[in-house]
Each structure stands twice: as C-alpha cells, then as structure tokens.
Ligand SMILES: Nc1ncnc2c1ncn2[C@@H]1O[C@H](COP(=O)(O)OP(=O)(O)OP(=O)(O)O)[C@@H](O)[C@H]1O
Ligand SMILES: Nc1ncnc2c1ncn2[C@@H]1O[C@H](COP(=O)(O)OP(=O)(O)OP(=O)(O)O)[C@@H](O)[C@H]1O
C-alpha cells in the first residue's frame with residue numbers, strides 16, 4: 103500500500119503542459135528523490151501535490167494520500183491535510199517564516215494548530231524539539247527573530263515546524279540549494295535522521311543527483327515535465343536505462359571523480375534544456391539524444407514495473423556496450 | 435617599458451601581501467579579508483573556495499584592482515598597485531579579466547552581443563578590426579557567427595555565459611578570473627562551459643583563477659587551491675594534496691561535506707554549528 107500515489111498528473115500553463123502524465127508512488131517511511139534540471143517541472147509537481155499551485159494553474163490526474171483523492175478536496179479539508187499529514191520545506195526558509203515573530207513562538211504555534219495542547223505544554227515540546235534540529239541552547243535561541251539566524255539555522259527552524267506534528271510525508275523542495283556545502287550536509291543528515299526516527303516519508307526534490315542519491319532509496323528523473331525514468335537508487339546508478347539519466351551520470355562522475363578525468367574532457371549532453379513551449383514533439387529528449395531514431399517522433403510509452411523508463415530505445419542490460427561503461431565506473 | 439620581459443617564468447603575475455579589506459562603518463566594521471597573502475603564478479589554475487561570505491568575491495575585486503585594500507598591498511607583475519592612476523592601471527586592465535556568476539546581470543540587455551564583446555576593446559583603447567575580432571571570439575567560445583547581431587535575452591543561460599567569456603577574452607588577457615562562473619548553470623550545460631573554459635585556458639595559455647563553492651568542480655579543473663574561511667586563508671596547496679590530506683579542520687569539513695553519487699551524508703563533526711555565517 104502506498105502512502106502517496108501520484109498518477110497521470112498534468113499541469114498546463116496556457117495550453118502548454120509544464121507537467122505531463124507524471125506518476126510515482128511513495129510508501130510509508132520511504133525516502134524518494136525527484137531530480138531534474140531547471141524547468142523540468144519538479145516544483146510544479148510538488149505544488150500540485152500540496153494543492154498550492156499558483157493562480158491560473160490547474161492540476162489534472164490524481165494525487166491519492168492514504169486513500170483520499172487530494173485533487174478534488176475542498177480548500178478547507180486540504181489545508182487540514184497540509185501541516186498535519188504533509189509538511190513542506192522550501193528552498194528559501196524566509197518564505198515559510200514570519201519575519202516579525204520569534205522563531206520559538208512559530209514552532210509553538212505550529213504545534214498548537216495541530217494538537218490540542220495548552221500554550222505551556224506546546225512551549226515545552228518546542229524546547230525539546232529545538233535540540234533535535236541542532237540548537238544547543240533552545241531557551242536563548244528560541245527568542246531570536248529569523249533575521250538573527252543564519253540561512254542554515256533558519257532552514258532548521260522550518261524543519262522543526264515541519265516535523266512538529268509528525269506528518270506522514272515531508273516534501274522538501276531544494277531545501278539545501280541555497281546553503282553552503284557544510285551546512286547542506288548538516289541539514290540533509292538531520293532531515294534524514296528525523297524522518298527515519300518518526301517514520302515519516304520524504305519526497306526530496308533537487309537538481310543534484312549526488313544529494314538525492316545519498317539520501318533517497320528511490321529516484322524519479324524528470325525532464326521536460328515528464329518522468330523519464332524511475333528506479334531504486336542503486337539500480338539507477340548502476341543500470342540507468344534512459345539516455346538522459348545515463349548522460350547525467352556520466353557528467354556527475356566526471357566532475358565528482360578524483361581528478362582522473364582530464365580537465366576539458368567532461369562528458370556532456372549536446373544543446374541545452376529548451377524553454378517552456380519549445381520542447382520537441384514526440385520524445386522530449388529528441389535533439390539531444392544520441393540514440394534517437396525516426397520512431398522517437400512519437401512519444402515513447404513508459405515501460406517496466408519496478409524500474410520504469412520512457413524511451414523507445416532504452417539502454418538494456420550490461421551487455422549493451424554503453425551501459426557497460428556506466429556500470430564499470432561505479433566502483434571507481 | 436613594461437616589466438613583463440624581466441619577469442621570470444614562475445614569478446607571480448598577481449600577488450597579495452597581508453591584505454585586509456573592511457566594509458561597513460568605523461564603529462561596526464565587517465572584515466571581509468584579513469591578512470590574506472596569496473599569489474597567482476603563470477599557468478596556474480588556481481581554485482579559491484570557501485563558504486558564502488568568506489571573502490571570495492572581495493578577493494577577486496582586489497586582484498582586479500577594482501577596489502583598494504585597507505592594509506597590505508596587491509602586486510601585478512611584481513609592482514605594487516597601491517595608489518596607481520587609471521593610465522597606470524591600463525596594462526593590468528588588459529591583462530586580467532573576469533567572468534561573473536550571473537550572465538543576466540553582467541551583460542547589458544540593450545546591447546547587441548557583438549557590441550558587448552567589443553566593449554572592452556573600445557574602453558581599453560585597443561586598436562584593430564573589432565568586428566573580425568568579435569567573430570574570432572564567438573568562434574572560440576563555440577557560438578555561431580550570427581550571434582553578434584542578437585540580444586542577450588535571445589540566448590540560454592549557458593550561451594550567455596559563453597558570451598561573457600568571449601568578452602573577457604577580447605583584450606587577450608593573461609589571467610582570467612571566473613567568479614562562480616558556472617554555478618548558476620544546469621548540470622548538463624555546466625559541463626559544456628567547464629570544458630570550454632579548460633580548452634580556452636590550454637589554447638591561449640591562460641592563467642585561471644577559479645572561484646567556486648563547489649569543491650568537486652575545483653578538484654576537476656584546478657591545479658592549486660586556496661581555502662578561505664571568514665576572510666582568512668586557512669589552507670593552500672596543490673589540489674590533490676589538499677583533497678587527499680586536508681590539514682585545517684574547515685578544509686576537512688568542506689571536503690567531507692561534498693555529496694557523492696550513492697554516498698552517505700555525513701554531517702561534518704568539526705563545524706561550529708551555532709555561529710551565524712550569513
Ligand atoms: N506560475 C507559473 N506560471 C507559468 N509558468 C510557470 C509558473 N511556474 C513555473 N512555470 C513554468 O513551468 C515549468 C516548470 O517549472 P518548475 O518550477 O516546476 O521547474 P523546476 O523543475 O522546479 O525548476 P528549478 O530547478 O529551476 O526549480 C517552467 O518552464 C516554468 O517556467
Ligand atoms: N560592498 C560591501 N559592503 C559591505 N559589506 C560587504 C561588501 N562586499 C562584501 N561585504 C561583506 O564582506 C564579506 C565577504 O563577502 P564576499 O562577497 O567577498 O563573500 P563571498 O565569499 O564571495 O560569498 P558568496 O559565496 O556568497 O559570493 C561578507 O560578510 C559580505 O557581507
């Protein structure tokens with residue numbers, strides 16, 4: 103039984119699909135990663151799940167949480183789901199925080215909205231929660247205003263608010279992209295530990311394959327508003343089937359290697375991600391793909407069960423020479 | 435006239451000697467750089483790394499003499515640049531060029547790309563056929579010849595960064611400073627621009643100062659590295675040496691924090707959590 107099941111999720115902007123037929127499922131307690139380059143539709147997907155799409159955008163398809171269809175829920179019932187069953191952490195912590203309110207009060211309020219406890223009890227819980235997100239002196243630090251904290255500290259307050267009511271699912275959209283790499287490691291480790299401790303599921307959205315593959319058990323790859331591949335993390339890293347995933351892996355390995363790729367020889371993908379409305383018809387990866395053939399003029403079907411791929415000519419087993427190269431690089 | 439002839443092969447092109455730079459007010463100063471000494475030698479591919487606010491961009495501005503240090507001095511080809519006049523700085527302006535992170539704000543949206551690229555040629559009073567020079571430069575950065583007549587908004591982020599690189603190369607500099615030049619680019623495009631940079635460095639014998647918060651990229655492209663922490667140089671050395679055997683706790687934290695494919699997230703133990711470093 104899935105906790106969250108997204109199927110045929112489609113969002114149009116003035117007739118142009120920004121998210122097309124997106125599908126994935128998250129089990130209770132699972133950590134799922136959603137990766138893709140800028141404009142691939144990750145944020146729109148997350149907002150559609152939360153029922154928080156900007157004015158003028160509508161989602162079609164289905165988003166089922168615990169057996170309840172969210173897309174047809176009234177705004178009142180939906181806002182009850184948000185915060186109690188699903189919590190969200192955004193890239194920029196200030197969007198989630200009230201600049202004029204002490205951070206401790208913001209956590210206390212979050213606790214009180216979802217639980218019928220008195221102010222005192224909620225405050226005690228807040229003081230227990232703050233050390234769990236890395237504040238060693240909660241009595242003093244809870245009295246600070248957001249601007250008196252660093253970016254990483256603010257994001258940890260947002261995480262405290264998100265976990266305050268024990269949500270079944272935490273949706274984190276580039277939660278560490280704006281942070282320094284050392285702070286990123288702290289926040290990611292924290293997020294990972296917390297969801298594990300309280301059995302929440304995590305949907306982690308990022309453009310960074312290294313981040314997602316370090317935290318998540320399964321990965322969904324988006325390109326041009328579509329899911330092009332999804333698989334367990336080890337499977338995706340060792341046996342990618344979509345040419346786009348494989349190219350991303352080659353590039354990431356080239357950069358992340360220990361100086362064994364000579365500077366100037368990183369594997370690349372020709373061209374760049376098209377702008378909205380400029381994606382080719384048929385397969386969205388056409389024009390940048392080295393396996394393209396006439397058939398790709400038609401949109402490829404999604405095939406597979408545990409390991410899904412949307413491509414007419416996916417890389418197959420390690421007997422495929424190109425796939426073998428990738429597999430060989432893993433241990434290095 | 436120039437001192438260049440007198441410079442030995444590996445004498446530094448640029449040098450910082452105990453440089454301190456403060457911003458803010460007298461009563462409430464922000465020390466952006468403190469007692470920084472470092473040098474850029476010919477053919478170096480020097481990485482400058484550190485967290486946000488550690489002083490990387492300040493260091494770049496001081497190397498380009500866009501600002502003067504409050505203490506210490508910056509030397510270009512062995513000569514102190516303190517208190518030099520505009521004309522005395524002309525040689526440095528030609529020899530040291532910069533590419534910034536944000537190709538949107540670094541190109542004038544009202545100028546045709548060809549004019550943007552030729553702008554340093556005009557402002558530095560460089561003679562010659564500017565139009566054919568622009569074509570050469572477009573070719574060098576892999577953009578079609580017709581690009582010269584187009585405007586920045588007609589290009590993707592990666593293409594705009596190519597334009598910015600072409601402009602920086604216009605005056606045939608010896609040193610190219612790249613301040614987070616690939617940080618805003620998508621993964622797939624970042625690789626293309628990194629390859630381009632590496633090829634150009636090779637082809638024109640450029641010295642590269644590569645400022646980045648991305649340790650993996652620095653390791654890939656640089657030969658030496660300077661680690662800044664809160665305005666101070668805490669470590670410098672050969673890239674591989676520093677990666678294999680980092681000496682300073684901050685460098686260790688920096689390196690162990692870099693996420694790897696299928697790796698594990700390890701919160702750096704040595705890092706001081708509660709100090710706000712905005
Ligand atoms: N409010 C909006 N109105 C119209 N188009 C939008 C809106 N928000 C996003 N889009 C477009 O939808 C597409 C998908 O955007 P989305 O923000 O989901 O991408 P993303 O994968 O999150 O990218 P990034 O990595 O840059 O955050 C983009 O082309 C974007 O320009
Ligand atoms: N013009 C200025 N006025 C006041 N303070 C400044 C100015 N420029 C920089 N600073 C301060 O100096 C310090 C160093 O800033 P700098 O921009 O050099 O850091 P950086 O390492 O480039 O950071 P980032 O990675 O965020 O670009 C910071 O504390 C910054 O706030």
Ligand code: SF4
Pocket residue numbers: 344345346385386387388389391392393394395398402412413414415416
């Ligand atoms: S369907 Fe064709 S163009 Fe698309 S990824 Fe597969 S091979 Fe490439």
Ligand SMILES: [Mg+2]
Pocket residue numbers: 144145146275
């Ligand atoms: Mg986004």
Ligand SMILES: [Mg+2]
Pocket residue numbers: 490491492
């Ligand atoms: Mg900077």
